[in-house]
Amino acid sequence: MGPPVLAAAPDGGWGWLVALAVFLEAGLIFGVIRSFGVFFVEFLGHFGELAGRVSWVTSITIAILLFASPVGTSLSTQYGARPVVMAGGFLSGLGLLLASFATSLTHLYLSIGLLSGFGGALVFAPSVATLARYFKRRRALATAVAFSGPGLCSLAFSPLFQFLVDSYGWRGGLMIVAGMTFHLMACGALLRPLALTEDLALAPAPQRSWLAKLSSLFGLALLSSWPFLTFAVSGLLMNLGYLVPFAHLVPHAREMGFDEYQAACLMSMTGATDLCGRLVAGWLDARRAFRLLHTLTLWTLLTGITLLLVPFGHTYPTLMAIDLCYGFLAGAVVPLKFSCLVEIVGTGRILEATGLVHLLESFGALAGPPLSGFLRDVTGSYTVSFIASGTFLIVGGLVLFTVPNFCSCSTTSPPKQSGDPEDAGNLTRHNGDHPCDGKT
Amino acid sequence: MSICNQNLFGYANHYTQKELVKSQKCVIFTVGMGMFSRCSTTAAADGSKDSLNNTQPAQGTVVFAVDFRFSSAPVEENVILYSPANIALSCNLTSPSTDSATVNVTWKKDNETLRSSSVTFNETKHVWSTQYINQMGNYTCVFKRDQEVKATFHLQVPQIEGKEHHVVSYVGDSVVLVCKSIKYIPISWIWYMSNGSDQQLPVSVQWNKYTVDEKYANITKLKILKISEEDDRSYWCQAVFKLGESKGKVSLKVLTYMTPLKPFLAIAAEVIILVAIIFLYEMYSKKKQMHAGTLRQLMGCNLNVISVQRKSSTLSFINCWRFPKLS
Numbered sequence: 001m002g003p004p005v006l007a008a009a010p011d012g013g014w015g016w017l018v019a020l021a022v023f024l025e026a027g028l029i030f031g032v033i034r035s036f037g038v039f040f041v042e043f044l045g046h047f048g049e050l051a052g053r054v055s056w057v058t059s060i061t062i063a064i065l066l067f068a069s070p071v072g073t074s075l076s077t078q079y080g081a082r083p084v085v086m087a088g089g090f091l092s093g094l095g096l097l098l099a100s101f102a103t104s105l106t107h108l109y110l111s112i113g114l115l116s117g118f119g120g121a122l123v124f125a126p127s128v129a130t131l132a133r134y135f136k137r138r139r140a141l142a143t144a145v146a147f148s149g150p151g152l153c154s155l156a157f158s159p160l161f162q163f164l165v166d167s168y169g170w171r172g173g174l175m176i177v178a179g180m181t182f183h184l185m186a187c188g189a190l191l192r193p194l195a196l197t198e199d200l201a202l203a204p205a206p207q208r209s210w211l212a213k214l215s216s217l218f219g220l221a222l223l224s225s226w227p228f229l230t231f232a233v234s235g236l237l238m239n240l241g242y243l244v245p246f247a248h249l250v251p252h253a254r255e256m257g258f259d260e261y262q263a264a265c266l267m268s269m270t271g272a273t274d275l276c277g278r279l280v281a282g283w284l285d286a287r288r289a290f291r292l293l294h295t296l297t298l299w300t301l302l303t304g305i306t307l308l309l310v311p312f313g314h315t316y317p318t319l320m321a322i323d324l325c326y327g328f329l330a331g332a333v334v335p336l337k338f339s340c341l342v343e344i345v346g347t348g349r350i351l352e353a354t355g356l357v358h359l360l361e362s363f364g365a366l367a368g369p370p371l372s373g374f375l376r377d378v379t380g381s382y383t384v385s386f387i388a389s390g391t392f393l394i395v396g397g398l399v400l401f402t403v404p405n406f407c408s409c410s411t412t413s414p415p416k417q418s419g420d421p422e423d424a425g426n427l428t429r430h431n432g433d434h435p436c437d438g439k440t
Numbered sequence: 441m442s443i444c445n446q447n448l449f450g451y452a453n454h455y456t457q458k459e460l461v462k463s464q465k466c467v468i469f470t471v472g473m474g475m476f477s478r479c480s481t482t483a484a485a486d487g488s489k490d491s492l493n494n495t496q497p498a499q500g501t502v503v504f505a506v507d508f509r510f511s512s513a514p515v516e517e518n519v520i521l522y523s524p525a526n527i528a529l530s531c532n533l534t535s536p537s538t539d540s541a542t543v544n545v546t547w548k549k550d551n552e553t554l555r556s557s558s559v560t561f562n563e564t565k566h567v568w569s570t571q572y573i574n575q576m577g578n579y580t581c582v583f584k585r586d587q588e589v590k591a592t593f594h595l596q597v598p599q600i601e602g603k604e605h606h607v608v609s610y611v612g613d614s615v616v617l618v619c620k621s622i623k624y625i626p627i628s629w630i631w632y633m634s635n636g637s638d639q640q641l642p643v644s645v646q647w648n649k650y651t652v653d654e655k656y657a658n659i660t661k662l663k664i665l666k667i668s669e670e671d672d673r674s675y676w677c678q679a680v681f682k683l684g685e686s687k688g689k690v691s692l693k694v695l696t697y698m699t700p701l702k703p704f705l706a707i708a709a710e711v712i713i714l715v716a717i718i719f720l721y722e723m724y725s726k727k728k729q730m731h732a733g734t735l736r737q738l739m740g741c742n743l744n745v746i747s748v749q750r751k752s753s754t755l756s757f758i759n760c761w762r763f764p765k766l767s
Contacts, residue, residue, distance in 0.1 A: 045616055086715075097704075169608035172700030179707030186714040192722065 008136065014192060015134035015142065021190040022127045022146035025085075027153030028184055029092070029120045032177060033061060034150060035157035035267055037250025038260075042170035044251065047105050051251065054105065055373035058247045059366050060113030061120070066362035068121035070355040076126030082191045088122025089184025091115055096178035100171045116181075123184055129351075130191045144282050144335075151278065151331060154271030158250075162264040222356055227344045230403045232360045235337065237396035238300060239364030240371070241307060241389030242333075245270070245326060247369040249310075252382040258316060266320060270327035277331025284332075285339050292343055296336045297400040303329040304393030311383035344403070368392070505530035506591040510583070515591035520598050521576070522624050523682050529593050531581035546582040549575075576684055597681045598624040600688030608693050609667055616653075617662045617690045619677035626679035629660040632687075634674040643675070669694055 009015075036058055043054045076084045095115030102108050128146075135142040164173035222228045249270075253263035284295060306326045313319030338354075345353040372385035504527070506515050521527070533543065547554045576597065582590040600621055609615040619629070631652060632640040643650050643662065653661040660677055672694040676687045 045618070046614075048616065100700075165608075166605055167608070168695065168700045169610065171610055171613070171697075172608070172695065175700045175704045176707070179704045179711075182708055182711045183714070186711050186718065189715045189718040 009134055009196065010194075011135050011138050015131075017190050018131055018134050018192075019142045019145050021187040022131050023149040025089075025123055025127050025184055025187045026147060026149030028149075028181055028187075029065070029124060030150035031153030031157050031271070032181065033058065034154040034246045034271065035161050035264075037247065037267055038158065038161040038165055038264055039170055039173065040247060041251050041254055041260075041263075042165055043105070043108065046170065049105055050373070050377040051248075052370050052373035052377050055247050055369035057105070057108050057112055059243070059369040060109055061117040062243060063362040063366035064114060064117030065120045065124070066358040066365060068118050069125040069358050072122045072125040073129065073351065073355065075122065076129065080193050081126035081130045082188055082193060084126050085123050085188030085191055086185045088119045088124075089182065089186075089188050091119030091122065092184055093119075093178045093182035095119060096174055096181055100174035100178065119184075123188065127187075127191060130194070133194050133196065140282065140286070144278065147335065148275050148278060151271045151273075151275035151327075154274070155268045158264040158266075158268035158271070159261060162260050166260070222345065222349065222353055225345070227403050228353065228356075230399060231341060231344055232357050234300075234396045234399040234403075235357055235361045236364040237392050237399060238333075239361045240368040241304065241392035241396070242330065243365055243368050244372045244385060244389035245307065245310070245323075245330075248372055248376070248382055248385060249323065252310070252386070253319065255381065256314070256319070258319075262316060266323050269320060270323055270330075273324045273327035274331030277328040277333075278335055280328075281332035281335045285335070292336060292340045293400065293403060296333065296340050297397050299329055299333050299336060300397035300400065301394055303333060304390045304397060307386055307390030307393060310386040310390075311381075504528070504593060505532055506581075506593075507532040507534065508589055508591065509534050510585070510587050510589055512589055514589070517591065517593045519593055519595050520624075521595055521683055522598060527595070529579055529581070531583070531591050533583050533589070541585055544582075544584040546584070548580045548582065549577050551580075597684040597686050598679070600677060600679050600686050602677065602688035602690045606691040606693040608695060611667055611669060611694060611696050613667055614663060614665045615667060615692065617664070617675055617677075617692065618659065619679070619688050619690065620659050621679050622658055624681065625658045626681050628680045629654065630678045630680065631660075631662050632676040632678060634676075636673065640676060664692070667692075667694055 040054060040058070043049070043057065044051060047054070072084060072088065092115070095111045095117075098111040098115065099108055102111060128143075131142055131146055132139060161173060161177070164176055167173075168176065223232075246267075250263045250267055253266055254260070258266075285292065303326065306322060306329060309322050310319070310326070313322045341353055341357060342350050368389065372382075372389055375385045375388055376382050378384075504517065504519055506517060508515060508531075510533070519527075531545075542558050544556065545559050546556045576595050578592055578594050580590050580592045582588060598621060600619060602619060603617075607615060607617060629652070631643040631650075633643050635641055643652075645652055649665055651663040651665070653663060662675065662677070664671060671692060674689055674691040676689055678685050678687045
C-alpha cells in the first residue's frame with residue numbers, strides 16, 4: 001500500500017517541515033556560495049593565480065546550478081523528489097570534500113564547480129516543486145519562509161568560514177563545510193512524497209521523441225514570445241553584474257586594507273539585509289500598489305547604482321552602508337523577478353519559463369565574475385570591476401523598459417502536458433488565478 | 441596637553457595615512473629626495489598647516505619640533521626615516537609666568553646624556569633647544585627647573601608588519617608566506633627561520649624546498665614546498681632600508697589531515713543519524729496509519745481499492761462512501 005492520496009494540499013502539518021527543509025537547503029546551497037569570498041582570498045594566495053581565473057570557481061558553480069535545474073525537475077518527476085534531492089545533497093558534499101584535496105585550480109573547477117553545482121541543481125528545483133505541492137493557500141508564506149534561508153545562513157556562515165580558515169586552513173575549512181553540506185541529505189529525507197488526487201486524473205504520458213521532450217522541458221516555444229524574450233535578456237544582463245559582489249566584495253575589502261573578519265562581516269550583513277529586502281518585496285507584492293514590472297525596473301536600477309558606489313567606500317562605515325543597501329535591494333529583486341515572470345507567461349507555463357530563464361541566466365552567471373576578475377587583473381583593483389557590474393545591472397534594468405507595457409493576456413494557454421500537474425508549477429502568490437482575469 | 445607644532449622647511453608634499461599605531465596619528469611627507477613620517481601620541485597634529493615662520497636652520501635640514509609647558513605630560517613622537525637626511529630635533533618650552541629663571545636642558549640618546557646646558561628664559565617666555573642628529577635611536581630632551589618635562593623622539597626605520605595570526609598548512613602541501621611594505625620600498629629582503637633555540641637561520645633558497653618570489657619590490661613571498669612537521673616554526677622577513685633593517689614575523693602552523701577529519705566524520709555521523717531518525721519516524725507513522733485504515737475497514741466502508749501504476753510508484757485509493765474523505 002502506497003502513501004495515502006489527498007484531495008487537496010495539506011497547507012500545514014508535515015508541510016511546515018518541508019518548508020524548514022527547503023529553508024535549510026537554500027541556506028546550505030546559496031548561503032555557502034555567498035560566503036565563498038573567504039575561500040576566494042585563500043585560493044588567490046595559495047595557487048598564486050589571477051583573480052580572473054579564481055573567479056571561475058564561483059561562476060561555474062552558479063552557472064551549473066542554474067543550467068542543470070531542468071535536469072533536476074525532470075529526474076524528480078521520474079523518480080520522485082526525495083531520492084533526487086538526497087543524491088544531489090550527496091554530490092554537493094562530495095564535491096566540496098574532493099575540493100579540499102585539490103592541487104590546482106582545475107580540480108576546484110571540477111569538484112566545486114561541476115560536482116557541487118550539479119548537486120545543488122538536483123536539490124533545489126525538486127524541493128521547491130515539492131513545497132508548492134504541499135501548500136496552496138499559504139504558498140506565499142511558505143515560499144517566503146523557505147527563501148529567507150540564504151540571507152540568514154550567510155549571516156552566520158561568513159564569519160564562521162573565516163574562523164574555519166583561521167583554525168584549519170582552507171583545506172580543513174572546505175572539509176568541514178562539506179560535512180555541513182551533507183545535511184542536504186537529511187533535508188531531502190524530510191521531503192515525503194505527497195500524492196494529490198489530480199495526479200490520478202492524468203493519463204500516462206504518451207511516448208514522445210526525446211527532442212520533443214527536451215523542447216517542452218525547456219519551454220523553447222516561449223522564445224518566440226517577445227515579452228518573455230526581453231525579460232530573459234534582461235535577466236541575463238542582470239546576472240552579469242548581480243553575482244559579482246558575492247564573489248569579489250570580500251577580496252575587495254581585504255585589498256582596501258580591512259582585516260579578515262571585517263571583510264567577512266560585510267558579507268554577513270548583506271545576508272541580513274537580503275532577508276529584509278525579500279520581506280519588503282513580499283509585502284509590496286501583496287499590496288499591489290504599483291505594477292510589479294515597474295517596481296522591478298526601479299529596484300534593478302537602484303541596485304546597479306549601489307554597485308557603482310561600492311568603489312567609493314573608502315572607510316569601513318561607508319562601505320558597510322553601501323553594502324547594506326546592496327543587500328537589501330538585491331534581496332528584493334529576486335522574488336520580484338519571479339513574480340514578474342509569472343505575470344508575463346502565466347501560471348501554466350511557469351515551470352518551463354523558470355527553467356528557460358535559469359538557462360539563459362546561467363550564461364550571465366558564468367561570465368560575470370570571471371569578467372570582473374579579469375578587469376581587476378588588468379587594472380590592478382576592483383574599482384573597474386564594480387563599475388562594470390553596476391553598468392550591466394543598469395542596462396538590464398533599462399532593457400526591462402522594452403517589455404510591452406501591458407498585461408500580456410495574449411500568451412496562449414500551454415498544451416496540457418500529461419505528468420505535469422499544473423499546480424506544481426504554481427509557485428506564485430496569486431493563489432492560482434491568472435493575473436489577467438478581470439484586468440484590462 | 442600640548443599641541444604639536446611642526447616646523448617643516450623645504451617643500452612638503454604631505455598626506456595623512458591610517459594610524460600606524462592605534463593611538464597615534466601620523467603624517468607622511470617628502471622633503472626633496474627623502475621621505476619621512478611622523479606620528480604623535482599627543483592631540484592631533486594638524487598636518488595641513490605648513491607654518492613656514494620661525495627660525496631658519498641650516499639649509500636642507502628637516503626640523504621636528506615639539507612645544508610644551510611645564511605642566512605637560514611627557515610627549516612621545518615616532519619619526520620614521522626612510523632615507524638619509526639632516527635631521528634636527530627641537531623642543532620649545534613656554535613658561536606661563538614672567539619670572540626669568542634658569543632652566544636646565546638635557547639631551548639624551550637612549551638614556552645616555554649627550555649634552556647638558558642651562559638656558560635662561562628670554563622676553564617672549566620661550567626657550568628652545570635644537571639637537572642635530574645623524575643616527576637612529578630614541579632622543580629625549582629634558583627641561584628641568586623645579587619640575588621636569590620631557591619629550592622623546594623615536595627615530596626608526598619603517599617597521600614591517602608580519603601576520604599576527606599564524607598561517608595554517610598541511611603536511612605535504614605547499615604554502616606561501618607574504619610580507620609587505622607598501623609605502624616604503626626596501627632595497628632587498630632576507631628571510632630567516634627560527635631554530636627553536638631562539639636563533640635565526642637564514643633561509644637558503646633551494647629549488648625543491650624554498651623559493652622566494654620578488655616580482656614587486658615591496659612584496660616578498662616565501663614559498664615552502666613539501667611541508668613537514670619540522671616546518672612548524674616562525675619565519676622572519678627582514679627588509680633592508682638605506683638606514684637600517686626591520687623584521688616582520690610570520691608563523692606557520694602545520695597540521696595533519698586527521699585534524700579536520702575528526703570533526704568532519706563527527707558531522708557525517710550526525711547526518712546519517714538524522715536521516716535514520718527521519719526514516720524510522722516515517723515508517724512508524726505509516727504503521728499507525730495502516731492500523732487506522734484497517735479500523736475503517738472493519739467499520740463498514742465500501743472498499744474500493746484501485747491500484748494505479750504511475751511511473752514507478754503505486755498508489756492505492758480507499759474510497760469510503762459513507763464516511764468523510766480521508767484527511
